[in-house]
Amino acid sequence: MPPLSSAPPVPAIAPTPTEAGACLAIMPARDEAATVGAVVEGVRRTLGCAVLVVDDASGDATADAARAAGATVLTLPLGLGAWGATQAGIRYARRHGFQHAITLDADGQHLPESLPLLLNAKDATGANVVIGTCTGRLSRAKRIAWQYLRFLTGLKLNDFTSGLRLYDVHAIEVLAGQEASLLDYQDVGVLMLLSRSGLRIAETPVEMVPRRTGHSRVFASWPVVARYMMHTTVLCLAQIDAGRRRAAGAARAC
Amino acid sequence: MLTGQITSAIIGVALAGAILFLVRRDHLHGPYALWWFAVAAATFALGVFPALIAWLARVTGIGYAPVLPIVVGLSLVLIRMLKLDIDRSKQERQIRRLTQKLAILEQELDRLGGRRSPEPADDDGH
Numbered sequence: 001m002p003p004l005s006s007a008p009p010v011p012a013i014a015p016t017p018t019e020a021g022a023c024l025a026i027m028p029a030r031d032e033a034a035t036v037g038a039v040v041e042g043v044r045r046t047l048g049c050a051v052l053v054v055d056d057a058s059g060d061a062t063a064d065a066a067r068a069a070g071a072t073v074l075t076l077p078l079g080l081g082a083w084g085a086t087q088a089g090i091r092y093a094r095r096h097g098f099q100h101a102i103t104l105d106a107d108g109q110h111l112p113e114s115l116p117l118l119l120n121a122k123d124a125t126g127a128n129v130v131i132g133t134c135t136g137r138l139s140r141a142k143r144i145a146w147q148y149l150r151f152l153t154g155l156k157l158n159d160f161t162s163g164l165r166l167y168d169v170h171a172i173e174v175l176a177g178q179e180a181s182l183l184d185y186q187d188v189g190v191l192m193l194l195s196r197s198g199l200r201i202a203e204t205p206v207e208m209v210p211r212r213t214g215h216s217r218v219f220a221s222w223p224v225v226a227r228y229m230m231h232t233t234v235l236c237l238a239q240i241d242a243g244r245r246r247a248a249g250a251a252r253a254c
Numbered sequence: 255m256l257t258g259q260i261t262s263a264i265i266g267v268a269l270a271g272a273i274l275f276l277v278r279r280d281h282l283h284g285p286y287a288l289w290w291f292a293v294a295a296a297t298f299a300l301g302v303f304p305a306l307i308a309w310l311a312r313v314t315g316i317g318y319a320p321v322l323p324i325v326v327g328l329s330l331v332l333i334r335m336l337k338l339d340i341d342r343s344k345q346e347r348q349i350r351r352l353t354q355k356l357a358i359l360e361q362e363l364d365r366l367g368g369r370r371s372p373e374p375a376d377d378d379g380h
Contacts, residue, residue, distance in 0.1 A: 054357070072361065073361070074357040074358060074360075074361050075357055075360065075361075076353055076354070076356075076357045077353060077356060077357070078349070078353045080350055080353055080354070084350050084353070084354070087350075087354060088353075088354035088357055088358065091354055091355075091358060092358050092361075095358065178347065178351070181347045181350050181351050182343060182346065182347050182350075
């Protein structure tokens with residue numbers, strides 16, 4: 001290896017040139033070596049877009065499996081959790097000039113075939129963010145939780161925790177920022193930040209597969225749900241009414 | 255047999271001395287050193303001259319003088335803890351962003367330099 005001083009000067013930042021409208025699929029993954037390869041291939045087949053797997057300090061061969069399937073891999077040296085990993089991908093998308101970012105889980109829960117639905121919904125509604133909402137029957141716990149969150153946030157959404165989302169370039173700009181770095185889940189906090197920044201959020205129903213391995217981080221058991229709801233309530237209290245204020249503002253503007 | 259004044263003076267001087275020692279040995283970083291320096295001065299003064307407490311209680315209108323240092327001390331501890339958590343949150347944000355940036359730059363390094371994937375990792379084999 002040549003000494004550093006003789007190395008050719010590297011251009012300030014050398015992002016991969018991306019054509020307008022280019023899309024990046026972001027998959028946060030922790031110990032998902034068993035499923036990540038198939039999901040990456042599915043996404044590449046369906047959308048033909050670049051796939052970024054953010055390896056959240058996995059102990060298994062997640063990064064190698066993803067790379068073998070044709071994905072670009074970011075390896076986080078410390079585990080940051082699902083949102084921290086997703087945000088790393090969003091910052092990558094911003095740095096490399098991608099116009100859209102689609103986030104999905106690496107465990108095979110979200111079907112690659114449903115990704116075009118998100119893009120269609122974006123074209124149809126003109127929203128900045130599209131959430132892929134599970135069409136299956138909700139458990140009682142979830143229905144109560146969603147009702148409560150709708151009341152608390154004023155956001156009129158059916159699914160607050162779905163990790164299947166499409167963000168446009170404005171949403172990427174907001175979510176790559178400092179303010180989003182202390183959030184822990186890609187859910188209410190993220191949605192309220194987007195709503196507060198004046199971005200529009202739409203939903204589209206998609207089919208989802210029950211998790212093959214692992215289980216929901218949020219709806220694991222009653223104590224976990226209780227802690228999650230408490231955490232979220234405190235988060236919301238700091239900016240109660242973000243959604244309603246936004247709606248009122250929009251109404252005035254019309 | 256010690257009198258109350260000697261006991262309080264010993265506690266005050268020992269605490270102030272320990273804090274001063276740590277501040278002088280650079281175990282505390284700038285703004286913290288200033289805070290603890292003020293605490294050391296206060297414990298020293300109140301320990302050696304307990305009459306100050308009675309005087310302060312009279313001035314502030316507190317009926318039972320001994321409760322004054324306890325209330326003030328507890329309030330200061332709470333403020334200090336709050337500040338500690340604020341600082342920790344700030345550092346957590348910085349650590350997360352640094353971790354993300356590190357991963358992004360590492361990927362770019364690999365891309366620019368060509369991945370040496372067939373070789374075993376030689377940088378950090380943890």
